[in-house]
Structures are given as structure tokens and as C-alpha cells.
Amino acid sequence: MLLLYNFILYNFLIMSKLNNILILHCWPEESLLRFAYLANTGNAYTNYMNIGTENLNRNKLLEIMIKHNLIKLGIFMDINCNQSDYILEVANSEQLYGPRLHWLIYDNGFSFQRMIKLFSQAQLYLNTDLTYVLRNPMNNHFILYDLYNKGKHIGGQLNITIDREIACTEIQCNLHRYLSSLYDRDRLQHRRFLTNLTLRMTAVVNTKPLNTSIEELLEFLESQNQINIDTYARFSFQSRKILMDILGCNFTYIFRDRWTSDDLSGGLIGDLWDSKADIAAAPFIYSPSRARYFQALTQFCSFRAVCMFRNPQSATAGFKFSEFLDPFCWSVWLVFVGVLLLAGILLWLTFRLEQREWKPSLLTSCLLSLGAACIQGAWLTPNSTGGRMAFYALMLTSFLMYNYYTSVVVSTLLGQPAKSNIKSLQQLADSNLDVGLEPAPYIKIYLETSDQPAVHSLYLNKIKNSKKSHDRIWLTAEEGVKLVRKNPGYVFIAEAALSYEFIRKYYLPHEICELNEILLREETVTHTLVLKSSQYAELIKLSELRMLETGIHFKIERYWVRTTLHCYQNNLTVVVGLANAGPLFIMLFCSYVVCFCILCMEIIWHRRQRLRQGNR
Missing domain, CATH: 1.20.5 (Single alpha-helices involved in coiled-coils or other helix-helix interfaces)
Incomplete structure (x- = not known):
């Protein structure tokens, strides 16, 4: 028994780096005390449960195995004990062969056929950490086998890989020899190819009826023309095709017409939640309610729904009367007029004190002051030094004001068009602007179910209580973008990446600069999500990280998703003519x-x- 004790501690403490161990045994008390002493010497935290008796507490067993707060718990079980078959039955029914448990199952009989019989129908997974140990009666060495199944629910078979041989003495254990190449890579790298397996994938198609044949749906998702139709669904589907090549597996498809019905159930997300699918073809948003059941693997792409419109003022070329007064506020204009009047009075007094033969009137002096303000000079100037210095001050002040005024007017001509003063959804909901929407399911559901007051007000004022017909409210992205260009002040709500494609196609560069945008919802990032209990989570994550590192994903994303618009303001040529x-x-x-x-x-x-x- 001392050899077995040393091997158990060697496997957990040295090989697996675990010091929290549950011992399922049927040993006599004296042997148990001996092992407890060795475990305490090796700084191992152990818990013991006797499975040699029939009075086995199932609830206590599950509480120890499931409700622990450890990253990983080591479990040793002697398969030769009376209740070992019951323990395996509990592990199968409760799905306990997960990554949080390291199983070390010891068989003293060196029966390979028994191992196959016990685990050929067991619920093992791709991420199972189970080591089966046979004791060689010839030399008392321990032979280790790695057991897993890449997907029993999809037809996977039991995989048994011989690992290494451990030689133990009454003092310590040492590696005797490697029996395979399993040691030179971790378990996941050893299992990363899902050859001959077919994973279940759920995909979203919005623009085609679900009763369409599978061949037509696949052809549509794999096509690369008309990228404005089902953009996210087709983009993510084609990215998953590359993932399929990396994993070396095949996919069987489940088609849905929406992502979800009520945040968790229904649609694509409902298939994952109900374990009907192993992976989703499309990414979705990682919300707090979904965080209880799903885990985010990798960032897929950004998602931004916007309300876009052109400012009616910026859409009409040329100056307006107010633009000649805009360089200065009213207070500045009044002060400047007051300064000119004061300068005119002072000039009139100066001319009278100089005792000229002809003395200009007060109105003529004010006219001289106004001429200086308009950079027109003056036909009459004071003769005294003080008067001329005052006239210099007036001319300098007028010069500074004139240059500032003209620079503001020119910058108005060449600068960025004025944006609307509507900056929030609530202002948009209270305005008299007409609104159209893209009939995308995620926009419809968000407007109807959002608890944001501004979104709810927008939905009531512009959609639900609108007197316009349904066809005038729900428009395709192409129609909506054209209406925004044609009718300044018309608001169209759509997903940014989809509408940007048509804006780049139909808008002139300076018209892009005139667009106003209000976020319908905060810009978010979609992720690849799987159930927390998914056995393929880590494998999919590593595969997608590989796609990100090599640039394959970004290449596909740049083709399908437009995230920016370039505003070339200098492209706009302003002609100031009589009309202006x-x-x-x-x-x-x-x-x-x-x-x-x-x-x-x-x-x-x-x-x-x-x-x-x-x-x-």
C-alpha cells in the first residue's frame, strides 16, 4: 500500500500540481492513517469518503464535488471498492467528468478490457481530465492511460491514450519511461482535431423563409454578393467555415429567423441554452442576464445602431442673413457701435478745439468713425498730435475687428457644416422629424422591449402612434439612406455597418460630412458565446485566437462590415456669387x-x- 500512497501523492502534487484531494477509498483505518500522515507531510489538503460500505451519502458526495470554490479538485477512486460502480453512475448522471475535476482511477487488477467496459458508454467529454491507472503485476509499476470522448452525444467514441509508466518505491516515485508522445503537449492540443465528428451549429437567416431548402440557405450564406443582406449572419457563417477547417470537423445546421425571443429563449440563443446546438454561427451581445449561463470566448465584431439624418440648414448651399451677424454676439455688436459713436463724438470735439475755418458737424464726425470701422480710411483727419493718436487707436481697433469678422465668414464657407442641435434620443422623440427604420429583428425587439425612457418615448411617438402606413415606416437600408440624402431632416434608424455601405455608394463626400448621428443604443461588441458547460469552449477559443493572430478574421470583417465614414470636407467647392x-x-x-x-x-x-x- 505504501507504493500506492506515494504514487497518489506523486500524481497529484508533482504531475497535476494539485494539493486539494478527495480520496474515495475502502482502506482499513490503519492504512488510512498512514496515508493521511504522508499527505500532511506533503502539504496536501485531503478529504476522505469510504465507498466500501453501502451507506454512501449521495448529497454529501455531490456537495464536495460540485459546490467547491476551487479552480480544480483532485479525486482519487479505487475502482476495486464495492461502491465504485455507483460512483461512476453518479458521475455520469451529474456530468462530473468536467475540467474542474481531475480523476485518478486506480485498478489493481491490470484488466484493460474492464476499463473499456466501464467507460465505453460513460459521459466523457473533450475536456475530461481522467487518468486510469493499471498496476503491472510483473514489476509493480503504474501504467497511466488518458481517457476522453470528443463528443458522445454526436457519435464520438471512447479514446484511450497510453501515457507513461511510473516506478515507485517506499520512499518516492519517479518517471520510468514515456509510452507515447502525450507528454510533449497538453491535453487540449492532443485532442484539438475533431476528425470524423459533426458538430451541431445553429444559424440565423432573416431574409429567406425557413422552409427554403437547406441547399439554398447554405448557398445564400456562403455567397459574397449583396453584402447588405443578412450582413452579420453571412459574415459570421463564413468565419465559422474557416473554424470548421481548423478543427477538421463537419457541421450540421439548425436555421432560425432571429437571435432570440426574450434575451435567453427562442431563436439561435435558445438552441444553445437548450443544448440543441454546440456552437452558434452568429455572435451576440454578452449581457448580464446571459452571463449566468454563457461565457464569452473572443471578440467578434462591433455592433452599433444609429439614427442618421441631414441637418436641413446644412443641406442648403449658400449664406443666410444670420450668418453675417454670427461672427459676433449681440452684446459685442452693441459695444462696437457704442465705441464708434463715442469715437465720432470725440472727433467732433477735437475738430472744434482745433479752431478750423470749416468745422465738420457731429454727423460728419460719426461718418468718419464708421469709415474707419469699414477700413475705408478718412478724407479728414485731426491736425493735433493727440487727435491723430486717438485716430490711430480707432483705426487699429477697426482693423482687428474687421480681420476677425472676415476670418469667421471665410471659415464658415470652408468649415464643417453646422450640425443639428438634436443630440439625444429624447430630443429626437420630441421633435417633428419623420422617422423610418430598417426592419431588422434586433432593432424591432430592442425598440419594443427596451426599458430606457428615451427609447420607449421614441417608439411610442414615432412608430406605435404614428399615422403613417407600415410601408412608410419600415424601409430597406438602401431606401432609407436615399431618403435621408433626398429629404434633409428625415431620420433613418439602421445598423451602422449596413447603412454605411450605401452611404459610401450614393453620397457625395461633402454630403457625408453633413450627416448627424445619434446612437440608438450604446456601441457594443459582439462575442462568440457558448454555454459555460460546453466541452468545446477552450478549443473554440484557441482556434478563434489563431484566426485573429493570423489576420484571417480581420480580412473577412473588413469585407463585410463598414465601421467608419470618411468626411472629405475640402472636396466641397463653395462658389460665392450673386445668389449667395x-x-x-x-x-x-x-x-x-x-x-x-x-x-x-x-x-x-x-x-x-x-x-x-x-x-x-
């Missing part, structure tokens, strides 16, 4: 009217003065 200067002529006309009115008032005034003088 219309507001200026209106202002000039108004000034002529004012001047004519003043002239009429002056004529009337002078006539009244003459009449008064004649009467005297």
Missing part, C-alpha cells in the same frame, strides 16, 4: 431706404426753416 450674396443686397436696399427717409426728413426740415424765416 442676396442677403447683402437686401441689407444695402434697406440702407438706401433709410437714407432716402432721412433725406426726405431733411428736405422737410429745411423747408420749414425757410418758411419760418420768410414769415419773420
Whole structure:
């Protein structure tokens, strides 16, 4: 027995690097005490359960095996004990041959056929960590075998790989020899090829009825034309085809018309949750409710649904009257006018103090001040040094103001078009803008089921309570993008990667710069998700990481998914002609009217003065 004790500790502490061990034994008490002493000396934390009696507590056994908080628990079982068959039955029914348990099963009889009989129908998995040990009666060496099944539920067979031979003495154990090449790679690398197996894959098809033949559906998913149709479904399906080549397996397909019905059940996600499928052809979002049952393997692609529209102001070329006043706010304009009036009064006082033969009036002095502001110079300047210095200050102030004003006007011509002041979903829901939507299932479901107040308000105001017909609300991505270009102020809600393809196709470069975007939901990243209990999780993760490292995935993604739009503002040529200067002529006309009115008032005034003088 001492040789067996040393081997058990050698396997767990040295080979498997585990110091938490459950011993399922039928040893006498004296032998058990001896092993406990050796385990304590080797810093092993052990728990013991006698399976030699019929009074075996199933609940306590399951509590130890399942409800532990360890990364991995080592379990030793003597297959020669009376209740060993019952333990194997419990392990099968409760699916205990998972990666969190390292099984070390000892058989003193050196019966290879018995090992096959016991585990040929057992629920072993690809990630099973089970070592079966036979004791060679010729030299008392221990022969180790690695047992696993790549997928019993899909027709996989029991795989038995001989590993190594361990020689033990009453003091220690040592490796005697390797019996295969299993030692030079870990278990997952040894099992990474799923040759001759057929995994169950669930796929999404939105644009074709599910009663379409499988051949037609596969042909559609494998095609590369019209990338705007079922973009994510076809992109992910073609990525999975490369994964199939890496794994060396085949796929059998389950087709659905949606990702899910209520976040977990129904559709593609429901097939994974109900264990009807081993892998999903399309990725999906890793939400808190799904995190209880699914694990994220690798990042697949970004997902962003947007509300896009063109600002009506930015869509019409040319200046508007307000743009000539925009460089300064009203307070600046008022202060500047006040400065010019003050400068005119000071100039008038200066001319009077200089005792000229002809003294200009106050109105003429103000006119000189306005001419300086308009960079028109002055035909009359003060003679005194102080007056000229004041005139220099006025001209310098006018020069700075004029240059700032013209630079703002020119930048308005060449700068980025003005964006809308609608920046949030709630503002969009309360606005009078017309809204259209892409009839994608994930957009429909999100609008109908979201608990966000802004999204709910948008759904009620623009969709549910809308007086427009159904055909005018739900449009294809191509139709919606064209309407946004044609009708400034029209809002279209679609997935960004899909709509960007049509924007690049139909929009001029400067029209792309005029687009406003409001996120329908926060930009998220989709992941490849599998059930937490999936035996293929680690293998799929490593295979997809390999695809990412080699760039295969990014090559496919760049073809199918458009994530950015390039705004070439310099491409827009602005011609300032008479049509653009219309507001200026209106202002000039108004000034002529004012001047004519003043002239009429002056004529009337002078006539009244003459009449008064004649009467005297």
C-alpha cells in the first residue's frame, strides 16, 4: 500500500500540481492513517469518503464535488471498492467528468478490457481530465492511460491514450519511461482535431423563409454578393467555415429567423441554452442576464445602431442673413457701435478745439468713425498730435475687428457644416422629424422591449402612434439612406455597418460630412458565446485566437462590415456669387431706404426753416 500512497501523492502534487484531494477509498483505518500522515507531510489538503460500505451519502458526495470554490479538485477512486460502480453512475448522471475535476482511477487488477467496459458508454467529454491507472503485476509499476470522448452525444467514441509508466518505491516515485508522445503537449492540443465528428451549429437567416431548402440557405450564406443582406449572419457563417477547417470537423445546421425571443429563449440563443446546438454561427451581445449561463470566448465584431439624418440648414448651399451677424454676439455688436459713436463724438470735439475755418458737424464726425470701422480710411483727419493718436487707436481697433469678422465668414464657407442641435434620443422623440427604420429583428425587439425612457418615448411617438402606413415606416437600408440624402431632416434608424455601405455608394463626400448621428443604443461588441458547460469552449477559443493572430478574421470583417465614414470636407467647392450674396443686397436696399427717409426728413426740415424765416 505504501507504493500506492506515494504514487497518489506523486500524481497529484508533482504531475497535476494539485494539493486539494478527495480520496474515495475502502482502506482499513490503519492504512488510512498512514496515508493521511504522508499527505500532511506533503502539504496536501485531503478529504476522505469510504465507498466500501453501502451507506454512501449521495448529497454529501455531490456537495464536495460540485459546490467547491476551487479552480480544480483532485479525486482519487479505487475502482476495486464495492461502491465504485455507483460512483461512476453518479458521475455520469451529474456530468462530473468536467475540467474542474481531475480523476485518478486506480485498478489493481491490470484488466484493460474492464476499463473499456466501464467507460465505453460513460459521459466523457473533450475536456475530461481522467487518468486510469493499471498496476503491472510483473514489476509493480503504474501504467497511466488518458481517457476522453470528443463528443458522445454526436457519435464520438471512447479514446484511450497510453501515457507513461511510473516506478515507485517506499520512499518516492519517479518517471520510468514515456509510452507515447502525450507528454510533449497538453491535453487540449492532443485532442484539438475533431476528425470524423459533426458538430451541431445553429444559424440565423432573416431574409429567406425557413422552409427554403437547406441547399439554398447554405448557398445564400456562403455567397459574397449583396453584402447588405443578412450582413452579420453571412459574415459570421463564413468565419465559422474557416473554424470548421481548423478543427477538421463537419457541421450540421439548425436555421432560425432571429437571435432570440426574450434575451435567453427562442431563436439561435435558445438552441444553445437548450443544448440543441454546440456552437452558434452568429455572435451576440454578452449581457448580464446571459452571463449566468454563457461565457464569452473572443471578440467578434462591433455592433452599433444609429439614427442618421441631414441637418436641413446644412443641406442648403449658400449664406443666410444670420450668418453675417454670427461672427459676433449681440452684446459685442452693441459695444462696437457704442465705441464708434463715442469715437465720432470725440472727433467732433477735437475738430472744434482745433479752431478750423470749416468745422465738420457731429454727423460728419460719426461718418468718419464708421469709415474707419469699414477700413475705408478718412478724407479728414485731426491736425493735433493727440487727435491723430486717438485716430490711430480707432483705426487699429477697426482693423482687428474687421480681420476677425472676415476670418469667421471665410471659415464658415470652408468649415464643417453646422450640425443639428438634436443630440439625444429624447430630443429626437420630441421633435417633428419623420422617422423610418430598417426592419431588422434586433432593432424591432430592442425598440419594443427596451426599458430606457428615451427609447420607449421614441417608439411610442414615432412608430406605435404614428399615422403613417407600415410601408412608410419600415424601409430597406438602401431606401432609407436615399431618403435621408433626398429629404434633409428625415431620420433613418439602421445598423451602422449596413447603412454605411450605401452611404459610401450614393453620397457625395461633402454630403457625408453633413450627416448627424445619434446612437440608438450604446456601441457594443459582439462575442462568440457558448454555454459555460460546453466541452468545446477552450478549443473554440484557441482556434478563434489563431484566426485573429493570423489576420484571417480581420480580412473577412473588413469585407463585410463598414465601421467608419470618411468626411472629405475640402472636396466641397463653395462658389460665392450673386445668389449667395442676396442677403447683402437686401441689407444695402434697406440702407438706401433709410437714407432716402432721412433725406426726405431733411428736405422737410429745411423747408420749414425757410418758411419760418420768410414769415419773420
